[in-house]
Each structure stands twice: as C-alpha cells, then as structure tokens.
Amino acid sequence: MPFPSPFFKQQAANPSVDVSFRIFADAVYKTLARQRQRKINSNISLTQKEGIKQIRExxxxxxxxxxxxxxxxxxxxxxxxxxxxxxxxxxxxxxxxxxxxxxxxxxxxxxxxxxxxxxxxxxxxxxxxxxxxxxxxxxxxxxxxxxxxxxxxxxxxxxxxxxxxxxxxxxxxxxxxxxxxxxxxxxxxxxxxxxxIPAHLTNTHMFLNRLRTTNITEGCVMESFDVNALYxxxxxxxxxxxxxxxxxxxxxxxxxxxxxxxxxxxxxxxxxxxxxxxxxxxxxxxxxxxAMGQRLAPTLAIAFMAKIELPTLSCRPLLYCRYIDDCFVICATQADMDKCFQLMNEQSEHIKLTRDKPTDGWLSFLNVQVRITKGVYWTKWYRKPSNKNILVHFLSAHPSHMKRAVVTNMFRTAAKVCSGRAEKEESLELARQIAMSNGYEGHVSTSKRRRQLLPRNRDPTIAEKIPFCLPFISDEVSTAIRQCLRRSALNNIVSVVEIPPGNLKRQLVRNRMYDRFCITPNCVVCPTGKPGNCMCSGVIYLITCISCGEEYIGETARPLCARIREHLDGKQRSRESTPLGNHRRVQHDGANFDVNVKILAQEPETSARKTLEALWIQAKNPKMNRKEECLSITRELAPYLELLF
Known part of the structure; x- marks a missing residue:
C-alpha cells in the first residue's frame, strides 16, 4: 500500500542486526563528516543561478x-x-x-x-x-x-x-x-x-506482438483513429x-x-x-x-471505449488495437476502413474521432512508425515532432548509473522496435542525436551501444531488500556508503536508494499556485508561514508561547490544523495532560496566552518523522516537551545532530 501508516510500532530488538546497524551508522557518519569538509562544485553558472532566482521571484x-x-x-x-x-x-x-x-x-x-x-x-x-x-x-x-x-x-x-x-x-x-x-x-x-478487453494495449511490445501475428493481405489499408478529449x-x-x-x-x-x-x-x-x-x-x-488526475479515470475510460468499439470489432478488421484513446486499424479494403470509422463516431453523442493516414507510406502509432508494402510490414522508432527529447542531462546531479540507464534504455528501445537492419540503423542514429543534444556526446560509442542492447540481468533480490534512502551527493559518496553497507554485513538485506536533488520542474512548477490559501478559522499556522500550511500533513512542528517564549515540538500524520486544534482545545480547558494546558496552569497561573506555529520539516514516513522529531527535540530542548513524548536518540544517531543543525 503506497500510503504511510498513521501508527508507529517499534520493532523488537534483534541483537545481531543491531550490532551491524551500529557499525553501519558510525561508518556513514564518518563518510558524511569527511564530505562536509569538501567543497561541492555547482553544475550551473552564476548567470543561470541569477536567472532561476529571478524566475522564482x-x-x-x-x-x-x-x-x-x-x-x-x-x-x-x-x-x-x-x-x-x-x-x-x-x-x-x-x-x-x-x-x-x-x-x-x-x-x-x-x-x-x-x-x-x-x-x-x-x-x-x-x-x-x-x-x-x-x-x-x-x-x-x-x-x-x-x-x-x-x-x-x-x-x-x-x-x-x-x-x-x-x-x-x-x-x-x-x-x-x-x-x-x-x-x-x-x-x-x-x-x-x-x-x-480484447483491443486494449499496455505498451509498444504488446502492439508489435499483435502486429506480428496479424494476417496482413496485399492491398490492405491502415489508419489510426484518435478520440477527441476522451476523458x-x-x-x-x-x-x-x-x-x-x-x-x-x-x-x-x-x-x-x-x-x-x-x-x-x-x-x-x-x-x-x-x-x-x-x-x-x-x-x-x-x-x-x-477528471484527468483522478486515479480511476484511465481504467474507466478504457472500459468505456471497450463498449464504443464493439460494433467495429464485429466488422472483423484484420487488426484493431487501442492504447487508451489511440486506435490502430488495418482493414482489407478502404471501404471497410470507412465503415469502421463511421461506426465508432456513431456510438456516443460526445465521442468524436479523427483519423490519420500514412505519410510517405509510414503511419505513426505510439513510439513506432509502421509501413505495409505488398503484405509485409516494416517498423522503426518514432519521436513526435512535438517531443523536445529532453533527457536527464549528462551534467545533471544524478547518479551516473541512472544517467547510463536512461541512455541505455533509449538505445535499447530504438533497436528493439525495428524490423530490419536499415530501420535499426536509422533509429539508432536518431537516438545518438538525442543523446548528443543532452550532453552525452562522446560518451556513447557504437561498441558500447551494442553491448547495451544485450538482454538485461537484474538482481531479483533487490525488490525484497529494505531501502536505505540517501540524498544524492556524488558518485564517490554513494560508493563509500555501499562499502559501509558491505563492511557491516547488511548488504544482503539493505539496498542504497539515491534520491536526486529537486530539478527545475520540482522547484519552480506549482500546480496549486492559485489555491494556496488558508481556510482555517482563527489560524495560528499560516500567519507565520505560507498560506495553506495549516493543511500540510506529515510534519514536524514548533509551537511557541508568545508570552514567555517557551516552545513545544511535535509531529503529526494528519493535516496540521487538526492537531493544532487539539492543542488549542487542551489549552482552553487547561488540561494538565496536554502540553499547552499544563503550560497554562504551571507557567501562567491559569491565564490564557497566544501561540504561533511553525513547520520545521515534512516527512511522510511515520518512523522517519518520529526520528526527526526526536532529533529536533534534542537540538532545541523545548521546555514544554516531556521526556516520554518522543523516541530517545540512540547512540548511533546522536552524532548526526551536528550534521543537521
């Protein structure tokens, strides 16, 4: 289930694993401490930094x-x-x-x-x-x-x-x-x-398999149909x-x-x-x-189109297959093709299709182009003219193996979808041009490409391992962390997962740009932060008493406004079991006081969030927190405080 559990259950102690974890944690700390002393060169110029700053403003x-x-x-x-x-x-x-x-x-x-x-x-x-x-x-x-x-x-x-x-x-x-x-x-x-659903396609490989098993006749015609605004x-x-x-x-x-x-x-x-x-x-x-954006929309649209295409399938075209709203059709005659197109346009009041015919003998569908000559089909790799062919750039701050995988997969796909030698050479040349335009010039040789087209051997145990998520710093640091993992004998149960830094899209594109505003009455969160912060969930937060300056640090998986509402209710009723209620009785002799709230960090995973909460409490030592309210910082994690704060 891809949603974090709202509850945290501490695992039972495992002495052998605990010892390995101590060794691993100490080794990782030493690696990061050494890296902290080194200067990291930026991969963008001062002019680019200034441009990004101006766009953000x-x-x-x-x-x-x-x-x-x-x-x-x-x-x-x-x-x-x-x-x-x-x-x-x-x-x-x-x-x-x-x-x-x-x-x-x-x-x-x-x-x-x-x-x-x-x-x-x-x-x-x-x-x-x-x-x-x-x-x-x-x-x-x-x-x-x-x-x-x-x-x-x-x-x-x-x-x-x-x-x-x-x-x-x-x-x-x-x-x-x-x-x-x-x-x-x-x-x-x-x-x-x-x-x-007979006509449904999930990928290009399935389409090529359907095409391979089709009894293509001499003189047949092919077209692609596209549904206008299907969703x-x-x-x-x-x-x-x-x-x-x-x-x-x-x-x-x-x-x-x-x-x-x-x-x-x-x-x-x-x-x-x-x-x-x-x-x-x-x-x-x-x-x-x-609504495009709802999880159920693609599945429902595919099922709906299955009803729309039933009359067309009854006409028994040589091939009819569909990827969501894009249809590929081969019929024995043009008259049969026209009939299929007419039938599909008559099935629903709002569903209207457009049709595309081959250009210079080639018809594009998904990421391939198809040509049929004298009952024989040919295929090659295809990129739409609207596609800007943007890959992970060679100079970007991503792991080298990730960048290699992106280029490798592109060359592998370009070769795999082709039917003949000439088409394969043309497709590989297109892939080479795309790689060069993304900074990979001179880094993908012909011999290397041939090796990369061989079948991939993946480690089947990786999916079963516990992921150790690490912000990507450099290939050198990642290699050192993996060596720490092997030395601590955890490499059979733990795998390192590198998280690249935020790209320009993640940093600058905001889909809720017009709808980040506060809807909480008498909100104490948004005035000291950004509008809409009160609805953030999975956060570590800081409550500050405006009267005396004492602080409380907590965490919540729910929207922050719901947890703050409980805190304010405890303060209003002067409940000793609540941090603000106890603070009111002990420090202010029952007198009311105002607070402000600040988000310190966001973390969706419950165990990681509680650990972060404990680290913040250890670093700031807030007066309102009680010792039993948070996880204790272990000896292995305590040194990381100086790296964080």
Missing part, C-alpha cells in the same frame, strides 16, 4: 505562471493575467462545469467516507486498512491547465494575448483529495479486468455499466478483497459523485465526463 509575486507543456515536456512561461483568462474561459463551458461550494465538497467527502467505512467493514477489511484508506480531512482537488503548444500553427500564436487562441488540457489534481486512497484501492480491483466526453453511466459487465463476467478470476459486485459499484458511484474542485478560491463541480 516572478512566480512568487504572481506575475507569471511556470508550467510544462501538454506533450513536449518543455517549460511554458505565461503571464498571470493571460493564464487566468484562459482558465476562466475554459470553465465557462456549462456542459462540463457548474458552480459549487465548500459546503457541497464537505457533504460529498463525508458521504464517501461513511459509505467506505460501512462497506469495507462489511467486506471484512482489517480496521487498520479501512482507516489508512480513509482521509478524514482531505484537501480539495484543484484545477490546473497545460497549454497544448503542439497545437500552435505558427510561431506568432505564442505571442497572442487572446485566450481563445490557446488550447488546454484540464487536469484536476486529486492528490490528498477525498477519492485519492479509496480510488487507488478500487483501481487495484478494476485494473485486473483490463486484460479481458471529459466519457459517459460515466456507460463506463460504470462496462465495469459492471466485466465484473459479472470475470468475478471468479479476480481478487475482490471480500467485496461484492454491488458494494464495489456503490463505492465507484460515490467516488464519481465526489466531483467538486477548486480554482482561484472558487468551487466548481464537473458535470460530465471524468
């Missing part, structure tokens, strides 16, 4: 919004006023959206939580799993848009200030929202059904009906985790009814289709 002052494009991957810088006008124009489509309210959002998520708790309990799910998948205080999903730069017909359109000149892809970010975790659970069940045009009722039919037919072959079909359909309906989102402080509800 423009974003913070709400003069611009920085995002990525819909398909190319490049950055899009757009003036604030134009961005707002584009989104407002999109939201004016009354066939898709209607005004809503915070009250409706509250009603929806409470109803979903009640139904989830009831049905999951009836199904026999463990109480801890029920609680872990329910979000008692969810954040409201927010809308953001991606500019479809590949739709621009001329360079002058980039300079336009007319909102109607820009086509966008709307995305509703549901991370931390009401349906986030419940939708994930339902998806683990419904996702098992996709293998029973927003899906009929939710039809998608639910498709899921119901698949469940009914294959109920004996999939794991329902104790749920009945009727219970699953009830929960699916409840998730789809949670359709309220926020933009710029205003609430809206989506009245048609699926």
């Amino acid at each position: 423009l974003i913070q002052s709400a003069q611009i919004r920085l995002s990525t494009s819909d398909k190319g991957g490049e950055f899009v810088v757009i003036p604030h006023q134009l961005d707002v006008a584009i989104t407002e124009r999109h939201l004016q489509d009354v066939s898709l959206y209607r005004p809503s309210s915070a009250g409706e959002f509250l009603t929806q998520y409470r109803k979903l939580n009640r139904e989830w708790a009831s049905e999951a309990k009836t199904a026999g799910l463990h109480p801890s799993a029920i609680a872990r998948l329910k979000i008692d205080l969810p954040v409201c999903p927010v809308l953001y848009t991606l500019i479809k730069t590949h739709k621009f017909q001329a360079s002058d359109e980039f300079k336009s200030n007319d909102p109607s000149a820009f086509k966008v892809r709307p995305i509703v970010s549901c991370v931390g929202g009401p349906t986030d975790r419940i939708g994930w659970f339902l998806n683990t069940i419904f996702g098992q059904l996709l293998k029973y 927003t045009n899906v009929s939710n009722d039809s998608a639910m009906q498709a899921i119901f039919e698949l469940l009914s037919e294959h109920v004996g072959t999939i794991n329902l985790h104790g749920f009945s079909i009727s219970q699953l359909m009830l929960l699916l309906k409840a998730c789809l009814n949670c359709n309220v989102f926020r933009w710029y402080g205003r609430y809206f509800a989506q009245v048609r289709g699926l």
Whole structure:
C-alpha cells in the first residue's frame, strides 16, 4: 500500500542486526563528516543561478505562471493575467462545469467516507486498512491547465494575448483529495479486468506482438483513429455499466478483497459523485465526463471505449488495437476502413474521432512508425515532432548509473522496435542525436551501444531488500556508503536508494499556485508561514508561547490544523495532560496566552518523522516537551545532530 501508516510500532530488538546497524551508522557518519569538509562544485553558472532566482521571484509575486507543456515536456512561461483568462474561459463551458461550494465538497467527502467505512467493514477489511484508506480531512482537488503548444500553427500564436487562441488540457489534481486512497484501492480491483478487453494495449511490445501475428493481405489499408478529449466526453453511466459487465463476467478470476459486485459499484458511484474542485478560491463541480488526475479515470475510460468499439470489432478488421484513446486499424479494403470509422463516431453523442493516414507510406502509432508494402510490414522508432527529447542531462546531479540507464534504455528501445537492419540503423542514429543534444556526446560509442542492447540481468533480490534512502551527493559518496553497507554485513538485506536533488520542474512548477490559501478559522499556522500550511500533513512542528517564549515540538500524520486544534482545545480547558494546558496552569497561573506555529520539516514516513522529531527535540530542548513524548536518540544517531543543525 503506497500510503504511510498513521501508527508507529517499534520493532523488537534483534541483537545481531543491531550490532551491524551500529557499525553501519558510525561508518556513514564518518563518510558524511569527511564530505562536509569538501567543497561541492555547482553544475550551473552564476548567470543561470541569477536567472532561476529571478524566475522564482516572478512566480512568487504572481506575475507569471511556470508550467510544462501538454506533450513536449518543455517549460511554458505565461503571464498571470493571460493564464487566468484562459482558465476562466475554459470553465465557462456549462456542459462540463457548474458552480459549487465548500459546503457541497464537505457533504460529498463525508458521504464517501461513511459509505467506505460501512462497506469495507462489511467486506471484512482489517480496521487498520479501512482507516489508512480513509482521509478524514482531505484537501480539495484543484484545477490546473497545460497549454497544448503542439497545437500552435505558427510561431506568432505564442505571442497572442487572446485566450481563445490557446488550447488546454484540464487536469484536476486529486492528490490528498477525498477519492485519492479509496480510488487507488478500487483501481487495484478494476485494473485486473483490463486484460479481458480484447483491443486494449499496455505498451509498444504488446502492439508489435499483435502486429506480428496479424494476417496482413496485399492491398490492405491502415489508419489510426484518435478520440477527441476522451476523458471529459466519457459517459460515466456507460463506463460504470462496462465495469459492471466485466465484473459479472470475470468475478471468479479476480481478487475482490471480500467485496461484492454491488458494494464495489456503490463505492465507484460515490467516488464519481465526489466531483467538486477548486480554482482561484472558487468551487466548481464537473458535470460530465471524468477528471484527468483522478486515479480511476484511465481504467474507466478504457472500459468505456471497450463498449464504443464493439460494433467495429464485429466488422472483423484484420487488426484493431487501442492504447487508451489511440486506435490502430488495418482493414482489407478502404471501404471497410470507412465503415469502421463511421461506426465508432456513431456510438456516443460526445465521442468524436479523427483519423490519420500514412505519410510517405509510414503511419505513426505510439513510439513506432509502421509501413505495409505488398503484405509485409516494416517498423522503426518514432519521436513526435512535438517531443523536445529532453533527457536527464549528462551534467545533471544524478547518479551516473541512472544517467547510463536512461541512455541505455533509449538505445535499447530504438533497436528493439525495428524490423530490419536499415530501420535499426536509422533509429539508432536518431537516438545518438538525442543523446548528443543532452550532453552525452562522446560518451556513447557504437561498441558500447551494442553491448547495451544485450538482454538485461537484474538482481531479483533487490525488490525484497529494505531501502536505505540517501540524498544524492556524488558518485564517490554513494560508493563509500555501499562499502559501509558491505563492511557491516547488511548488504544482503539493505539496498542504497539515491534520491536526486529537486530539478527545475520540482522547484519552480506549482500546480496549486492559485489555491494556496488558508481556510482555517482563527489560524495560528499560516500567519507565520505560507498560506495553506495549516493543511500540510506529515510534519514536524514548533509551537511557541508568545508570552514567555517557551516552545513545544511535535509531529503529526494528519493535516496540521487538526492537531493544532487539539492543542488549542487542551489549552482552553487547561488540561494538565496536554502540553499547552499544563503550560497554562504551571507557567501562567491559569491565564490564557497566544501561540504561533511553525513547520520545521515534512516527512511522510511515520518512523522517519518520529526520528526527526526526536532529533529536533534534542537540538532545541523545548521546555514544554516531556521526556516520554518522543523516541530517545540512540547512540548511533546522536552524532548526526551536528550534521543537521
């Protein structure tokens, strides 16, 4: 389950492992202490640093919004006023959206939580799993848009200030929202059904296998069909009906985790009814289709398209396969192809398809191009013109093995999808040009590429090992840490996982740019931090008494405002069992006092968060904390305090 447990259970002591851990912790500390004395050279120039600083200031002052494009991957810088006008124009489509309210959002998520708790309990799910998948205080999903730069017909359109000149892809970010975790659970069940959809593709390899087994006739024709705005045009009722039919037919072959079909359909309906989102402080509800960004959307869209394509499959084309909304079709004659296209456009009021025919004999689909000549097919690697071919740059602060893997996989894919020697050479040359444009010139030789195209031998035990997550500093440090692991005899149960530093996208792109504001009455968190901090979860926080300056450090997995509300309630009632209540009675003789709250760190994993809390308490020695309230700092971790503070 990809969600942290809200509870922390301390493991029983294991003497042999404890000794190894002490050796490992001491060795890692010495390695980091040595590294701390060394100067790390930056991989960006002073001019680039100044440019990043200026962009960050423009974003913070709400003069611009920085995002990525819909398909190319490049950055899009757009003036604030134009961005707002584009989104407002999109939201004016009354066939898709209607005004809503915070009250409706509250009603929806409470109803979903009640139904989830009831049905999951009836199904026999463990109480801890029920609680872990329910979000008692969810954040409201927010809308953001991606500019479809590949739709621009001329360079002058980039300079336009007319909102109607820009086509966008709307995305509703549901991370931390009401349906986030419940939708994930339902998806683990419904996702098992996709293998029973005949036309469904999961990757290029499956497509090439289908193409390889197709009886291609001389004179046949091929085309690709594309569905316009599939997600927003899906009929939710039809998608639910498709899921119901698949469940009914294959109920004996999939794991329902104790749920009945009727219970699953009830929960699916409840998730789809949670359709309220926020933009710029205003609430809206989506009245048609699926929100791109909801976990269930891809599975439901695939199931819905399975119903749309049934009449086409009954026409028995030589090949019909589909990757979500992109269809590849081979028919014996052009008349058969036209009939298939017409049938698919007649199945739903809102579903409309466009068609593409081969150009110079080649038809692109996914990341390959296909050509059919005299009943024989040929394939080669393909990159869309809109794709900017951005890879992890050779000079970026990533582990060398990660950068090698990126380039290796690109060359391997380029060679693997090709049908002949000439196509393979052409594809490998394209891959070489892309590698060179990302700084790998002179670092990928022809002989090396050939070695990299050989089958990969992966260590099957890596997935079973405990990950030791380490911020990437340098290859030298990572190698030293792995040596520490081997010396402490932990390398058979622990693997080092390097976390690269935040790239420009993570540092500068903010999808909640217009919706980070405080909604907590009489908030004591946001005034001393950033708007919206009160809804952050998985944090270590500092409470300071404004009257005397004494402090309290705590941690919580829930939204911070919920935990602070409990602290303030204890203060208001002067409860001795609470830190603020006891502080009021002992230090202020029952007189009330004001506090402010600051977030010290964020950490989603409970065990790591509690360790960080203990380190902060050890470093700051807050007067309001009691000794039994936190984990003790072990001898192995105590030296790390000087590295952290």
